[in-house]
Amino acid sequence: MTDEPLIICENLWRVYKLDALEIAALRGVNLQVAAGRFVALKGRSGSGKTTLLNCLGGLDSPTAGKVRVLGHDLTQLDDEHLARWRREQIGLVFQSFSLLPTLSAYENIELMLRIQGEEKKERRERTLACLEQVGLRQWMHHRPYEMSGGQQQRVAIARSLANRPRLILADEPTGELDSVTAREILALFQRIVHAEGVTLLMVSHDALVDEYADQILHLKDGQVM
Numbered sequence: 001m002t003d004e005p006l007i008i009c010e011n012l013w014r015v016y017k018l019d020a021l022e023i024a025a026l027r028g029v030n031l032q033v034a035a036g037r038f039v040a041l042k043g044r045s046g047s048g049k050t051t052l053l054n055c056l057g058g059l060d061s062p063t064a065g066k067v068r069v070l071g072h073d074l075t076q077l078d079d080e081h082l083a084r085w086r087r088e089q090i091g092l093v094f095q096s097f098s099l100l101p102t103l104s105a106y107e108n109i110e111l112m113l114r115i116q117g118e119e120k121k122e123r124r125e126r127t128l129a130c131l132e133q134v135g136l137r138q139w140m141h142h143r144p145y146e147m148s149g150g151q152q153q154r155v156a157i158a159r160s161l162a163n164r165p166r167l168i169l170a171d172e173p174t175g176e177l178d179s180v181t182a183r184e185i186l187a188l189f190q191r192i193v194h195a196e197g198v199t200l201l202m203v204s205h206d207a208l209v210d211e212y213a214d215q216i217l218h219l220k221d222g223q224v225m
């Protein structure tokens with residue numbers, strides 16, 4: 001065992017080039033996140049929240065600085081190793097749900113385990129357990145268009161849990177939900193973090209998240225304040 005934080009960023013920069021222009025989305029971010037915490041990352045649009053989340057998930061490459069997540073220096077991994085690492089250790093949840101519309105709730109989750117190479121019996125058991133965890137087992141055969149926005153996001157959360165991740169990265173997961181449904185999703189995240197020992201880093205502008213998160217970080221002009 002180690003006491004090293006689950007996430008470490010040191011002087012992290014992400015600069016985008018547009019012709020002769022250079023736009024710094026992240027400006028020397030320094031950040032540590034301990035394991036088993038529900039952490040909210042807040043800030044205005046354009047503050048760099050999603051860019052930071054993408055760098056932490058290996059979906060974007062920093063221009064300079066250090067990114068260490070789950071004991072791995074992401075700047076030292078090539079695309080193939082990053083994809084495998086993300087598939088095996090990270091859960092991702094997006095604002096738009098990103099479910100496959102032709103697949104049922106069960107199939108959307110089970111597909112992740114097929115990609116992992118899990119055996120049929122284990123796939124079924126894990127898929128049903130994830131659906132049970134988000135309270136949607138009775139909706140397992142329904143397709144996304146047959147479910148409400150809140151139910152679709154629950155399926156997306158169940159899918160993110162399928163590979164038993166140590167870290168879940170969520171980008172505005174309540175952004176398209178009404179306040180009642182948003183509270184249900186935030187409470188669900190809170191239960192998952194505390195019951196499973198998963199670490200959750202959520203980008204959000206929703207004031208409701210303050211009531212559920214263990215820690216709130218504010219990003220302004222590409223820096224953690």
